[in-house]
Amino acid sequence: MxxxxxxxxxxxxxxxxxxxxxxxxxxxxxxxxxxxxxxxxNIDLEKPFYEELEKHINSLNSKYHEKFVITKQTCDDISKALLLERGKKSDLSFIFWARNNFVLVRTAGIETVSCAKSKKSVCVYEAFFTVISECHIAVSHGGRDKTFGEIQTHYSWVPRVAVDLFLKRCIACQIRKPVKQQHVVSKPIVSLGVMTRLQIDLIDMRTRPDVIRCNEVA
Ligand SMILES: [Zn+2]
Known part of the structure; x- marks a missing residue:
């Protein structure tokens, strides 16, 4: 080996x-x-991560911009919309969206905005870097699926692309990647006649000193 x-x-x-x-x-x-x-x-990995994520969000169709990730402000607005008494005048389309997608889950006396389907707490945009980083370390720098799976066991509303962008910048993972080695391409030797070519296989024996043992000589 x-x-x-x-x-x-x-x-x-x-x-x-x-x-x-x-x-x-x-x-x-x-x-x-x-x-x-x-x-x-003092390597700042957080700033470039958010810059790239922002770029990705901006490249999406404008109608998805606002609801692709949940910012702290949006999360507060959702919480208010869920607590709002029915019949009160407000942004009806936002309330409709909030009530269709989110619920308030009470944990240890604190109500948190959670996904209506999975009942997992919403991870706000501002916490993406910390949450992804913690989950990625919890799975011992595992790949995208492992990290994403770990995130999903605790939180909701973390887009897969955010995990991809984080992993691309994880220095420990980048250094650990095996270096690609070029394979040697075999080249056939063409011989035009008998004894026209001579080939010798060289074996490096320098690491084996020339020692004649007594019993071998005898
Ligand atoms: Zn990593």
């Missing part, structure tokens, strides 16, 4: 890996061109 090829990490990659695993900024001292330098990385 061949040993697994080792990955060489650059300093920043290592800091990023440690920062991602521990969730805190990492500081370390390294030699760069003979100079002792202190590097500190």
């Amino acid at each position: 061949f040993p697994r090829p080792r990955r060489t990490y650059c300093n920043l990659e290592l800091i990023a890996l440690l920062s991602n695993v521990s969730g805190v900024p990492v500081k370390c001292t390294v030699h760069i061109s003979g100079v002792l330098t202190t590097l500190q990385a």
Whole structure:
């Protein structure tokens, strides 16, 4: 069996890996061109994650923009709509949508807006990064399906695309990916006649010292 090829990490990659695993900024001292330098990385993965997600939402049809994810503000409005007495004047289409898709579930004395079908708490847009990150770590950096499954056991309204975007940025997962190795393509040797070509298989014996044992000589 061949040993697994080792990955060489650059300093920043290592800091990023440690920062991602521990969730805190990492500081370390390294030699760069003979100079002792202190590097500190406070890698902000959250900002680019939300930027990309925002871009995705904007690329959707305008009628899905508002209800693709539930923001904290929308969640509060849903809660009010569910508590609103019937017959009171308000945005009827919003109330209709809220009452069709959400319910208030009381847990430990606190009412939370939850999905009407799954009865799982709605995960608001602002909490996506933290929730996905926690669930992804809970499944030991498992793939998309495992992470998504873990999220669904606790929350609702987290789109699959948000998990994809998070996983794309997870440094621990990116570093762990095996490096693709190129396969050697065999090339046939064409010989035009007998003894016109000579082939020698070389075996590297340098690691085996020339030792003659006494009993073998005898
Ligand atoms: Zn990961």
